[in-house]
Amino acid sequence: MLQDYFLNQPPVLSHAMHKLSVKTDMLAFYFVRELSVEEASKGALLGKILSSGSAHYPDIKRISEMEQYLYGSFHYFDMDKYGDNLVFIYKIIMPSYKILEDLETGRAALAFYRSLLHEPLVGEGGFDDQLFNREKKMLLQSLETLSKDPFGYAHRSCVKLLYGDHPLGTYKYGSSEVIEAITNEELYRYYLDLLDHEMVFFYHHGDVKEERHVQDHFHERKIKPFHFEGLKSASEEVIGSQSIIVEAYHAPAQGERGAQAMLVLSHLLGGHANSLLFRILREQKQYCYSVYTKYDRYRDLIFLTIAFHEGHYEDILEDLAAILHSVGEGDFSFEDLEMARKDIMGTLVSLHDSQSSYVEYTFLSDYFKRMETIGERVQKIKDITKEDLISAANSLKKVAHFHLKGGRDD
Amino acid sequence: MIKSFESPRLQEAYYVETLPSGFMIILYPKADVYQRGAYLSVGYGSLCTHFVDGDGRIHHHPDGSAHFLEHKLFETSGMNIFDQMGLLGADVNAFTTHDNTCFYFNTTESFDQCLSLLLEIPMLRGYTEEGIESEKRIIMREIEMYLDDADYAAYHQAVSALYPKHPIGRDIAGDKDSLSLMTKQVLDEIMEHFYVPSNMFLLLVGDFKKEDLSYYREMLPSFYHQSRAAAEILPVLDETVPERTIIETAEDVSIPSFTYMMKLPPIEDDYWNYRRFVKYSIILDVLFGESSDFFKKHYDAGHILDCDVTYSFGKGYRFLSMSFEGDHPMVIYESIKETIGKDISTMVKPKEMELIKRQNLGHYLMGFNSIHSIAMTFISFYYQGISMFDYILHVEEITIDDFNELFNGVEILSIVRKEQKE
Numbered sequence: 001m002l003q004d005y006f007l008n009q010p011p012v013l014s015h016a017m018h019k020l021s022v023k024t025d026m027l028a029f030y031f032v033r034e035l036s037v038e039e040a041s042k043g044a045l046l047g048k049i050l051s052s053g054s055a056h057y058p059d060i061k062r063i064s065e066m067e068q069y070l071y072g073s074f075h076y077f078d079m080d081k082y083g084d085n086l087v088f089i090y091k092i093i094m095p096s097y098k099i100l101e102d103l104e105t106g107r108a109a110l111a112f113y114r115s116l117l118h119e120p121l122v123g124e125g126g127f128d129d130q131l132f133n134r135e136k137k138m139l140l141q142s143l144e145t146l147s148k149d150p151f152g153y154a155h156r157s158c159v160k161l162l163y164g165d166h167p168l169g170t171y172k173y174g175s176s177e178v179i180e181a182i183t184n185e186e187l188y189r190y191y192l193d194l195l196d197h198e199m200v201f202f203y204h205h206g207d208v209k210e211e212r213h214v215q216d217h218f219h220e221r222k223i224k225p226f227h228f229e230g231l232k233s234a235s236e237e238v239i240g241s242q243s244i245i246v247e248a249y250h251a252p253a254q255g256e257r258g259a260q261a262m263l264v265l266s267h268l269l270g271g272h273a274n275s276l277l278f279r280i281l282r283e284q285k286q287y288c289y290s291v292y293t294k295y296d297r298y299r300d301l302i303f304l305t306i307a308f309h310e311g312h313y314e315d316i317l318e319d320l321a322a323i324l325h326s327v328g329e330g331d332f333s334f335e336d337l338e339m340a341r342k343d344i345m346g347t348l349v350s351l352h353d354s355q356s357s358y359v360e361y362t363f364l365s366d367y368f369k370r371m372e373t374i375g376e377r378v379q380k381i382k383d384i385t386k387e388d389l390i391s392a393a394n395s396l397k398k399v400a401h402f403h404l405k406g407g408r409d410d
Numbered sequence: 411m412i413k414s415f416e417s418p419r420l421q422e423a424y425y426v427e428t429l430p431s432g433f434m435i436i437l438y439p440k441a442d443v444y445q446r447g448a449y450l451s452v453g454y455g456s457l458c459t460h461f462v463d464g465d466g467r468i469h470h471h472p473d474g475s476a477h478f479l480e481h482k483l484f485e486t487s488g489m490n491i492f493d494q495m496g497l498l499g500a501d502v503n504a505f506t507t508h509d510n511t512c513f514y515f516n517t518t519e520s521f522d523q524c525l526s527l528l529l530e531i532p533m534l535r536g537y538t539e540e541g542i543e544s545e546k547r548i549i550m551r552e553i554e555m556y557l558d559d560a561d562y563a564a565y566h567q568a569v570s571a572l573y574p575k576h577p578i579g580r581d582i583a584g585d586k587d588s589l590s591l592m593t594k595q596v597l598d599e600i601m602e603h604f605y606v607p608s609n610m611f612l613l614l615v616g617d618f619k620k621e622d623l624s625y626y627r628e629m630l631p632s633f634y635h636q637s638r639a640a641a642e643i644l645p646v647l648d649e650t651v652p653e654r655t656i657i658e659t660a661e662d663v664s665i666p667s668f669t670y671m672m673k674l675p676p677i678e679d680d681y682w683n684y685r686r687f688v689k690y691s692i693i694l695d696v697l698f699g700e701s702s703d704f705f706k707k708h709y710d711a712g713h714i715l716d717c718d719v720t721y722s723f724g725k726g727y728r729f730l731s732m733s734f735e736g737d738h739p740m741v742i743y744e745s746i747k748e749t750i751g752k753d754i755s756t757m758v759k760p761k762e763m764e765l766i767k768r769q770n771l772g773h774y775l776m777g778f779n780s781i782h783s784i785a786m787t788f789i790s791f792y793y794q795g796i797s798m799f800d801y802i803l804h805v806e807e808i809t810i811d812d813f814n815e816l817f818n819g820v821e822i823l824s825i826v827r828k829e830q831k832e
Binding site for chain 1: 420492493502517555560664703709712765770776
């Protein structure tokens with residue numbers, strides 16, 4: 001496998017996955033780090049720098065020309081977080097050079113992508129100064145533009161409201177203040193440390209021979225608990241037609257079955273286009289176009305998001321409380337339960353068909369040592385009963401309410 | 411008779427059978443996948459608002475009619491089709507584009523049952539006056555959501571200024587005024603004149619065998635065997651030249667969003683239209699893509715964060731648009747004008763052409779990874795009048811000599827600026 005070519009240290013896990021139907025090869029590297037705003041900020045900036053220039057390809061133009069030559073292959077560096085861990089991700093997607101009958105270009109692609117990681121554009125004591133300063137400025141601007149997406153902004157504001165400065169509230173790209181303060185030397189040290197990091201997972205998906213290696217020192221991590229106290233509320237005005245509410249509900253899962261029940265509950269409430277909230281708030285009451293829930297297993301939370309016309313604010317809150325109460329009373333049909341289960345089961349099975357989703361799913365299973373097959377997970381969802389859902393619904397506690405007030409009349 | 415379309419180079423194939431009614435079934439086998447997908451496409455989209463029926467009567471429907479009907483067609487008196495399919499485990503959805511409306515599902519189980527339900531959609535008219543009134547409020551929320559997006563607002567402002575008389579200038583969902591005109595009669599007329607077998611096709615993608623095509627043909631309800639002609643869509647021409655070249659609005663944005671757009675004379679012939687599309691795709695990439703001098707200059711200077719360039723065409727319209735985020739819209743505007751004002755044939759080097767052709771080939775190949783992307787590509791190419799396997803042949807035939815007089819049109823710059831708060 002390719003891990004020795006790309007990594008200084010043997011990864012804790014390397015896994016080559018064969019899939020005949022795809023026309024691409026994906027290489028994915030997950031560098032697992034501790035979750036903190038400093039780590040997130042440095043990782044975000046490092047990704048920008050490695051993507052925008054290297055010793056042999058000193059700017060985006062050269063990198064882009066090379067990727068054109070490689071038949072439009074592409075790469076990205078990204079950050080993500082799972083529970084109390086942060087992950088620096090390097091993903092490479094290449095068209096099948098076998099189908100293109102050009103294996104020589106395939107070899108050039110590997111050398112190129114290795115060089116982006118290992119041969120950055122350096123200057124004295126760090127990265128090239130011009131590159132560093134420009135990418136820092138661009139990253140800060142990109143973070144500013146994030147506020148243009150009202151849904152993302154409302155969600156981040158709700159998380160911030162809930163966690164304050166606790167690491168679990170860290171945004172995956174850190175914060176503008178911390179990024180502003182990062183020096184070139186600091187970032188370079190972070191980069192060298194990352195390359196020598198031991199906690200790396202590597203996946204190769206595509207037309208490749210199936211192979212899997214796990215190192216001995218692979219160990220399980222514990223998610224640090226956060227104590228939720230009372231309900232935190234905030235609101236903010238925005239110039240826009242729609243208002244948005246994001247609410248966070250503490251969803252403490254009792255064991256593995258409890259976690260699966262929470263997932264089904266979240267789906268039953270707002271996880272799909274037949275869900276209770278969708279049917280009642282959108283189809284019956286016409287309060288909104290967009291309403292959905294998302295279960296965050298790693299933080300024991302269910303997030304609920306609704307975009308609506310400000311005039312319906314009070315009605316929505318009233319209806320929401322009534323719907324959650326009625327689910328706790330068992331006032332939902334077998335069809336509601338079955339649609340939620342089926343939707344999750346269908347999504348799980350179809351993971352096999354998506355290169356990117358399957359690789360991410362496998363990484364999370366490996367990292368959290370959930371060694372079950374997708375078939376076994378499907379069975380667990382199938383086993384969730386109405387009683388499991390009632391119990392899950394009764395354990396929900398609203399812990400944050402963020403209200404982005406729109407109201408412009410177009 | 412079944413027609414085969416094969417691409418040995420891509421190692422892909424699909425099969426088409428056209429019934430005497432004009433209805434087509436396309437079977438696209440894709441081995442080693444878990445999901446199967448069925449896509450029922452109707453040749454009626456947001457641009458089809460003016461048409462003449464078989465009796466010679468002319469109809470003018472409100473903007474957003476196609477999208478409105480798409481929303482309403484799942485409605486039935488009992489459990490709606492959407493819920494029935496969900497209960498069977500299918501992931502169901504629908505979308506409306508400028509030229510078609512498509513209802514589809516993907517599933518890993520109960521495929522035949524779901525397909526039976528999907529095939530019922532054009533035969534049902536379960537929508538009610540009451541349901542139509544409710545839907546108006548839901549769609550109005552949808553339109554508001556789009557308009558709160560500054561990037562979309564900049565784009566929409568530009569296209570509506572260039573095409574005030576053509577439906578391309580309006581949102582696919584319509585607007586407050588057009589929604590108010592939506593009635594059961596409007597929906598009935600669309601069903602009557604466009605939801606007819608000769609104006610529809612069914613695309614099946616997944617782990618099928620070629621022989622399955624006859625099985626699915628046998629499964630079709632008698633509706634699909636009826637020979638009925640679709641109404642004729644009337645062409646709309648809009649030669650408006652906006653009074654102002656630069657239009658601005660203020661929003662609650664941290665960094666301005668802006669769109670440069672150039673309106674070009676429409677081309678009616680599908681083949682030549684498509685050739686132009688390929689040509690513009692290449693030249694716009696050369697001039698404004700990430701490997702261009704333009705991008706390098708303005709990215710390095712911190713003028714832009716990224717650049718989204720597209721070429722759009724269809725019946726009665728053709729334009730190119732470039733969307734940006736950044737603090738210097740006027741600098742970019744002047745730079746665009748300077749770039750396209752030069753002699754393009756001297757600017758495009760053979761090496762650049764070859765690189766972009768290689769990139770196109772790779773991206774095209776990548777589009778065959780999933781059943782959904784295959785379906786989307788097929789449907790989009792179908793309405794552009796070309797076979798999906800021919801795309802790369804068009805790309806390979808393009809030469810440098812072909813890049814003359816491409817940028818001769820009516821331009822506009824639309825900016826959504828940061829609102830100055832007191």
